[in-house]
Amino acid sequence: MCPSQHRSELPAAYELATMPGTICSMEIVCIMTNRSFFPFSRSGWRHPAYRLLRVIPALVLSVALGTAAPSVADQTLSESPCIIVLHGLGRSAVSMKAVQWRLEEEGYAVVNNSYSWLGNSIEEIAPLAIDESLSDCRELGKTRIGFVTHSMGGILLRQYLQEEFIAGLQRVVMLAPPNQGSVMAEQLLDNELLEPLLPKPAHQLGIGENSLPRQLGPVNFELGVIAGSDTRALMSPGLENLANDGTVAVDETRVEGMQDFIVLSVDHSFLMWREVVLDQVVWFLREGRFNQEPPNSGLQ
Numbered sequence: 001m002c003p004s005q006h007r008s009e010l011p012a013a014y015e016l017a018t019m020p021g022t023i024c025s026m027e028i029v030c031i032m033t034n035r036s037f038f039p040f041s042r043s044g045w046r047h048p049a050y051r052l053l054r055v056i057p058a059l060v061l062s063v064a065l066g067t068a069a070p071s072v073a074d075q076t077l078s079e080s081p082c083i084i085v086l087h088g089l090g091r092s093a094v095s096m097k098a099v100q101w102r103l104e105e106e107g108y109a110v111v112n113n114s115y116s117w118l119g120n121s122i123e124e125i126a127p128l129a130i131d132e133s134l135s136d137c138r139e140l141g142k143t144r145i146g147f148v149t150h151s152m153g154g155i156l157l158r159q160y161l162q163e164e165f166i167a168g169l170q171r172v173v174m175l176a177p178p179n180q181g182s183v184m185a186e187q188l189l190d191n192e193l194l195e196p197l198l199p200k201p202a203h204q205l206g207i208g209e210n211s212l213p214r215q216l217g218p219v220n221f222e223l224g225v226i227a228g229s230d231t232r233a234l235m236s237p238g239l240e241n242l243a244n245d246g247t248v249a250v251d252e253t254r255v256e257g258m259q260d261f262i263v264l265s266v267d268h269s270f271l272m273w274r275e276v277v278l279d280q281v282v283w284f285l286r287e288g289r290f291n292q293e294p295p296n297s298g299l300q
Contacts (some may be wrong), residue, residue, distance in 0.1 A: 081170045082142035083285070084133040085112040088151030089201055095272065099148050102278045108146075108285075111136045122152070122201050122212050126160040129153075134166065147172040148281055150272050151248070152201060154179065158216045158255075171222040171288060173281045176268050178248050179225070179255035181211035184239055218257035224284035226277060227253040228266040245271065262290040 083103050085096045092114040093100075100112040113136070115129035137145055145168050147157055154177030160166075178185070186206035188194050204212040228245030242249040247268035254261060266274045283291045 079144075080108055081144035081146040081168075081285075082109045082111060082137035082140055083146045083148055084130070084137065085110060086129060086133075086147065086149040086153030086156055087114070088149075088153050089117055089199065089205075091150070096148075096150060098273045098278065099281065102282065103148070103285075106282055109137070109140050109142055111140075117152075117201055118199055120200060122155060122159050122204050125201065126156045127164070129156055130160045130164075142168075144168045144170050146170045146285060148175070148285075149173070149177065150175045151177060151268070152205065153177075155205070155213050155216075158219065159212065161219075161221070162216060169221055171224070171285050173224045173226065173284050174253070175226050175272055175277065175281075176228050176245055176248050176253060177225065177255075178205055178252050179213055180252040181205060181207040181213045182248055182252055183207055183242070184247055219255055220257060222288055223255070223258045224260045224262075224280075224288075224290055225253050225255065225258050226271070226280055226290075227261070227263045228268055228271050229263050230265045230267045260284065260289045262292065 085093070085099050085103075087093060087095045093112045094114075096112050100110045103110045111133045113129070113133050115125060117125060120128070134145065145166055149157055149172070154174035157172065157174075158179075182205050185202055186208060188198060189203060189206050189208075204210060207214070227248075227250045229243050229250055231239070231244055231246045239246075239249055242251070243263075244250060245266065245268035250263055262280060264271070264274075264276055264280070266277055271277050280290050283289075
Protein backbone atom coordinates (compact mmCIF):
# COMPACT_ATOMS: atom_id res chain seq x y z
CA MET A 1 0.00 0.00 0.00
CA CYS A 2 1.20 3.46 -0.78
CA PRO A 3 1.84 5.13 2.63
CA SER A 4 -0.35 8.06 3.53
CA GLN A 5 1.68 11.20 3.06
CA HIS A 6 0.99 14.78 3.91
CA ARG A 7 1.94 17.50 1.47
CA SER A 8 4.85 18.53 3.71
CA GLU A 9 6.40 15.09 3.15
CA LEU A 10 6.33 15.61 -0.60
CA PRO A 11 7.32 19.28 -0.97
CA ALA A 12 4.86 20.35 -3.61
CA ALA A 13 5.65 17.35 -5.82
CA TYR A 14 3.74 17.77 -9.03
CA GLU A 15 3.34 15.87 -12.24
CA LEU A 16 3.95 17.56 -15.58
CA ALA A 17 2.84 16.05 -18.85
CA THR A 18 5.14 16.40 -21.82
CA MET A 19 2.21 17.80 -23.74
CA PRO A 20 -1.37 18.13 -22.44
CA GLY A 21 -3.72 16.15 -24.62
CA THR A 22 -1.42 13.28 -25.46
CA ILE A 23 -2.81 9.82 -24.84
CA CYS A 24 0.38 8.60 -23.15
CA SER A 25 1.75 11.55 -21.16
CA MET A 26 4.95 10.77 -19.30
CA GLU A 27 5.52 12.48 -15.97
CA ILE A 28 8.19 14.47 -14.20
CA VAL A 29 8.16 15.07 -10.47
CA CYS A 30 9.38 18.58 -9.76
CA ILE A 31 9.24 21.35 -7.19
CA MET A 32 6.54 23.94 -7.62
CA THR A 33 6.15 27.05 -5.53
CA ASN A 34 3.28 28.62 -7.42
CA ARG A 35 0.18 28.23 -5.27
CA SER A 36 -2.02 27.99 -8.36
CA PHE A 37 -0.89 24.38 -8.66
CA PHE A 38 -2.23 23.77 -5.15
CA PRO A 39 -5.41 25.83 -4.96
CA PHE A 40 -6.45 24.10 -1.77
CA SER A 41 -5.01 24.67 1.66
CA ARG A 42 -5.08 23.23 5.13
CA SER A 43 -6.00 26.69 6.35
CA GLY A 44 -9.60 27.81 6.64
CA TRP A 45 -12.57 25.48 6.84
CA ARG A 46 -10.60 22.45 5.58
CA HIS A 47 -8.17 22.47 8.49
CA PRO A 48 -8.67 19.43 10.74
CA ALA A 49 -8.91 21.69 13.79
CA TYR A 50 -11.89 23.45 12.23
CA ARG A 51 -13.54 20.13 11.38
CA LEU A 52 -13.14 19.17 15.02
CA LEU A 53 -15.09 22.26 16.03
CA ARG A 54 -18.00 21.01 13.97
CA VAL A 55 -18.30 17.81 16.02
CA ILE A 56 -17.83 19.43 19.47
CA PRO A 57 -21.62 19.86 20.00
CA ALA A 58 -22.11 16.14 19.37
CA LEU A 59 -19.28 15.27 21.75
CA VAL A 60 -20.72 17.48 24.48
CA LEU A 61 -24.16 15.95 24.02
CA SER A 62 -22.77 12.43 24.20
CA VAL A 63 -20.99 13.24 27.48
CA ALA A 64 -24.18 14.72 28.88
CA LEU A 65 -26.02 11.52 28.02
CA GLY A 66 -23.35 9.43 29.68
CA THR A 67 -21.92 8.03 26.43
CA ALA A 68 -18.18 7.81 25.88
CA ALA A 69 -17.28 10.85 23.75
CA PRO A 70 -14.66 9.16 21.50
CA SER A 71 -17.26 6.74 20.16
CA VAL A 72 -18.88 9.48 18.07
CA ALA A 73 -15.72 10.20 16.08
CA ASP A 74 -14.77 6.54 15.95
CA GLN A 75 -18.17 5.60 14.56
CA THR A 76 -17.94 8.29 11.87
CA LEU A 77 -14.50 7.08 10.75
CA SER A 78 -15.47 3.42 10.80
CA GLU A 79 -18.55 4.00 8.65
CA SER A 80 -16.80 6.01 5.92
CA PRO A 81 -15.66 3.97 2.89
CA CYS A 82 -12.06 3.38 1.92
CA ILE A 83 -11.50 5.28 -1.33
CA ILE A 84 -9.32 3.63 -3.96
CA VAL A 85 -7.72 6.12 -6.34
CA LEU A 86 -6.75 4.93 -9.82
CA HIS A 87 -4.53 7.01 -12.12
CA GLY A 88 -4.63 6.98 -15.89
CA LEU A 89 -2.41 5.77 -18.70
CA GLY A 90 1.15 7.05 -18.65
CA ARG A 91 0.82 8.27 -15.06
CA SER A 92 1.52 7.09 -11.52
CA ALA A 93 0.05 7.58 -8.06
CA VAL A 94 1.80 10.98 -7.93
CA SER A 95 -0.70 12.35 -10.44
CA MET A 96 -3.55 11.63 -7.99
CA LYS A 97 -1.91 13.10 -4.89
CA ALA A 98 -4.23 16.11 -4.79
CA VAL A 99 -7.24 13.78 -4.75
CA GLN A 100 -5.64 11.69 -2.01
CA TRP A 101 -4.79 14.71 0.15
CA ARG A 102 -8.23 16.25 -0.18
CA LEU A 103 -10.07 13.03 0.67
CA GLU A 104 -7.81 12.42 3.66
CA GLU A 105 -8.60 15.93 4.87
CA GLU A 106 -12.28 15.02 4.60
CA GLY A 107 -11.74 12.01 6.85
CA TYR A 108 -11.57 9.20 4.30
CA ALA A 109 -9.06 6.38 4.31
CA VAL A 110 -7.39 6.49 0.89
CA VAL A 111 -5.40 3.91 -1.07
CA ASN A 112 -3.40 5.45 -3.90
CA ASN A 113 -1.16 2.88 -5.56
CA SER A 114 0.73 2.98 -8.84
CA TYR A 115 0.28 0.18 -11.35
CA SER A 116 2.33 -0.85 -14.38
CA TRP A 117 0.66 0.01 -17.68
CA LEU A 118 3.52 -1.04 -19.98
CA GLY A 119 3.31 -4.31 -21.90
CA ASN A 120 -0.08 -5.45 -20.59
CA SER A 121 -3.63 -5.19 -21.92
CA ILE A 122 -6.43 -3.51 -19.96
CA GLU A 123 -7.80 -6.95 -19.09
CA GLU A 124 -4.42 -7.85 -17.55
CA ILE A 125 -3.86 -4.52 -15.82
CA ALA A 126 -7.27 -4.31 -14.13
CA PRO A 127 -6.83 -7.12 -11.55
CA LEU A 128 -3.21 -6.16 -10.94
CA ALA A 129 -4.22 -2.60 -10.14
CA ILE A 130 -7.40 -3.24 -8.17
CA ASP A 131 -6.82 -6.46 -6.21
CA GLU A 132 -3.85 -5.00 -4.33
CA SER A 133 -5.77 -1.84 -3.45
CA LEU A 134 -8.80 -3.82 -2.25
CA SER A 135 -6.49 -5.84 -0.02
CA ASP A 136 -5.02 -2.63 1.38
CA CYS A 137 -8.50 -1.36 2.24
CA ARG A 138 -9.37 -4.62 3.99
CA GLU A 139 -6.16 -4.37 6.02
CA LEU A 140 -7.42 -1.00 7.25
CA GLY A 141 -10.55 -2.74 8.52
CA LYS A 142 -12.75 -1.18 5.84
CA THR A 143 -15.65 -3.15 4.38
CA ARG A 144 -17.10 -0.33 2.28
CA ILE A 145 -15.21 0.66 -0.87
CA GLY A 146 -15.38 3.71 -3.13
CA PHE A 147 -13.33 4.77 -6.15
CA VAL A 148 -12.07 7.96 -7.74
CA THR A 149 -10.50 7.36 -11.14
CA HIS A 150 -8.85 9.44 -13.84
CA SER A 151 -9.09 8.68 -17.56
CA MET A 152 -8.20 5.01 -18.23
CA GLY A 153 -8.49 4.28 -14.50
CA GLY A 154 -12.26 4.31 -14.96
CA ILE A 155 -12.03 1.78 -17.77
CA LEU A 156 -9.92 -0.48 -15.54
CA LEU A 157 -12.68 -0.46 -12.93
CA ARG A 158 -15.42 -1.18 -15.48
CA GLN A 159 -13.37 -4.04 -16.92
CA TYR A 160 -12.68 -5.45 -13.44
CA LEU A 161 -16.39 -5.46 -12.61
CA GLN A 162 -17.08 -7.48 -15.76
CA GLU A 163 -15.20 -10.38 -14.17
CA GLU A 164 -15.27 -9.77 -10.42
CA PHE A 165 -17.66 -8.67 -7.67
CA ILE A 166 -16.53 -6.01 -5.19
CA ALA A 167 -18.28 -6.55 -1.87
CA GLY A 168 -19.31 -3.30 -0.22
CA LEU A 169 -18.88 -1.19 -3.37
CA GLN A 170 -20.18 2.31 -2.75
CA ARG A 171 -20.01 5.46 -4.88
CA VAL A 172 -17.58 6.00 -7.73
CA VAL A 173 -16.40 9.23 -9.37
CA MET A 174 -14.72 9.05 -12.78
CA LEU A 175 -12.70 12.02 -14.02
CA ALA A 176 -12.66 12.36 -17.83
CA PRO A 177 -13.04 8.64 -18.60
CA PRO A 178 -13.11 7.55 -22.27
CA ASN A 179 -16.26 5.51 -21.63
CA GLN A 180 -17.15 5.47 -25.33
CA GLY A 181 -13.58 5.11 -26.49
CA SER A 182 -11.55 8.04 -27.77
CA VAL A 183 -11.61 9.58 -31.23
CA MET A 184 -8.16 11.01 -30.53
CA ALA A 185 -6.81 7.55 -29.67
CA GLU A 186 -8.23 6.23 -32.91
CA GLN A 187 -6.56 9.02 -34.87
CA LEU A 188 -3.20 8.23 -33.28
CA LEU A 189 -3.64 4.52 -34.02
CA ASP A 190 -4.22 5.38 -37.67
CA ASN A 191 -0.87 7.17 -37.82
CA GLU A 192 1.71 4.72 -39.19
CA LEU A 193 4.55 6.52 -37.42
CA LEU A 194 2.91 6.77 -34.00
CA GLU A 195 1.00 3.49 -33.84
CA PRO A 196 4.04 1.28 -33.07
CA LEU A 197 5.05 3.62 -30.24
CA LEU A 198 1.73 3.48 -28.38
CA PRO A 199 1.46 1.19 -25.34
CA LYS A 200 -0.81 -1.83 -25.53
CA PRO A 201 -3.74 -0.29 -23.60
CA ALA A 202 -3.87 2.66 -26.01
CA HIS A 203 -4.69 0.22 -28.81
CA GLN A 204 -7.86 -0.69 -26.91
CA LEU A 205 -9.09 2.85 -26.29
CA GLY A 206 -10.12 3.84 -29.80
CA ILE A 207 -13.62 3.82 -31.28
CA GLY A 208 -13.17 0.99 -33.80
CA GLU A 209 -13.93 -2.71 -33.52
CA ASN A 210 -11.13 -3.20 -30.98
CA SER A 211 -12.53 -0.55 -28.63
CA LEU A 212 -12.74 -2.16 -25.19
CA PRO A 213 -14.85 0.59 -23.53
CA ARG A 214 -17.59 0.10 -26.13
CA GLN A 215 -17.80 -3.59 -25.26
CA LEU A 216 -18.30 -3.11 -21.52
CA GLY A 217 -22.00 -2.16 -21.44
CA PRO A 218 -23.91 -0.12 -18.83
CA VAL A 219 -22.71 0.42 -15.27
CA ASN A 220 -24.72 -0.92 -12.33
CA PHE A 221 -23.18 1.03 -9.45
CA GLU A 222 -23.52 4.61 -8.16
CA LEU A 223 -21.42 6.55 -10.65
CA GLY A 224 -20.77 10.24 -11.10
CA VAL A 225 -18.82 11.38 -14.19
CA ILE A 226 -16.90 14.66 -14.43
CA ALA A 227 -16.00 15.80 -17.95
CA GLY A 228 -13.71 18.68 -18.90
CA SER A 229 -14.28 21.28 -21.61
CA ASP A 230 -11.08 23.34 -21.44
CA THR A 231 -8.98 22.52 -24.49
CA ARG A 232 -5.34 23.46 -23.87
CA ALA A 233 -3.62 20.94 -26.11
CA LEU A 234 -1.69 22.31 -29.07
CA MET A 235 -3.03 19.42 -31.12
CA SER A 236 -6.12 17.29 -30.51
CA PRO A 237 -6.56 15.03 -33.54
CA GLY A 238 -10.19 14.28 -34.28
CA LEU A 239 -11.53 16.64 -31.61
CA GLU A 240 -11.47 19.91 -33.53
CA ASN A 241 -15.28 20.16 -33.81
CA LEU A 242 -16.18 18.52 -30.51
CA ALA A 243 -16.42 19.86 -26.97
CA ASN A 244 -13.42 18.26 -25.29
CA ASP A 245 -10.75 18.55 -22.60
CA GLY A 246 -7.81 18.23 -25.00
CA THR A 247 -7.83 14.43 -24.97
CA VAL A 248 -11.36 13.11 -24.50
CA ALA A 249 -14.57 14.55 -25.96
CA VAL A 250 -17.30 15.42 -23.48
CA ASP A 251 -19.75 12.96 -25.03
CA GLU A 252 -17.13 10.20 -24.87
CA THR A 253 -17.18 10.33 -21.07
CA ARG A 254 -20.85 9.42 -20.76
CA VAL A 255 -21.99 5.87 -20.02
CA GLU A 256 -25.41 4.31 -19.65
CA GLY A 257 -26.41 3.82 -16.00
CA MET A 258 -24.42 6.71 -14.54
CA GLN A 259 -26.20 8.50 -11.72
CA ASP A 260 -24.99 12.05 -12.38
CA PHE A 261 -22.89 14.00 -14.87
CA ILE A 262 -21.24 17.40 -14.85
CA VAL A 263 -19.04 19.37 -17.25
CA LEU A 264 -16.41 21.72 -15.82
CA SER A 265 -14.04 24.12 -17.55
CA VAL A 266 -10.91 22.08 -16.86
CA ASP A 267 -8.34 20.28 -19.01
CA HIS A 268 -7.64 16.56 -19.13
CA SER A 269 -4.05 16.47 -17.91
CA PHE A 270 -4.50 18.49 -14.72
CA LEU A 271 -8.20 18.35 -13.83
CA MET A 272 -7.49 16.14 -10.81
CA TRP A 273 -5.49 19.05 -9.31
CA ARG A 274 -8.27 21.64 -9.71
CA GLU A 275 -10.15 22.71 -6.60
CA VAL A 276 -13.48 22.87 -8.41
CA VAL A 277 -13.07 19.21 -9.40
CA LEU A 278 -12.04 18.14 -5.91
CA ASP A 279 -15.07 19.92 -4.47
CA GLN A 280 -17.36 17.99 -6.81
CA VAL A 281 -15.65 14.68 -6.01
CA VAL A 282 -16.30 15.15 -2.30
CA TRP A 283 -19.86 16.32 -2.96
CA PHE A 284 -20.73 13.20 -4.95
CA LEU A 285 -19.11 10.81 -2.50
CA ARG A 286 -21.22 12.35 0.28
CA GLU A 287 -24.50 13.08 -1.49
CA GLY A 288 -24.63 10.73 -4.47
CA ARG A 289 -24.98 13.70 -6.82
CA PHE A 290 -22.97 16.71 -7.95
CA ASN A 291 -23.49 20.29 -6.85
CA GLN A 292 -24.90 21.55 -10.14
CA GLU A 293 -24.73 25.24 -9.18
CA PRO A 294 -21.37 25.80 -7.46
CA PRO A 295 -20.11 29.41 -7.51
CA ASN A 296 -17.53 30.23 -10.19
CA SER A 297 -17.26 26.59 -11.26
CA GLY A 298 -17.07 27.04 -14.98
CA LEU A 299 -20.07 24.71 -15.23
CA GLN A 300 -21.43 24.40 -18.74
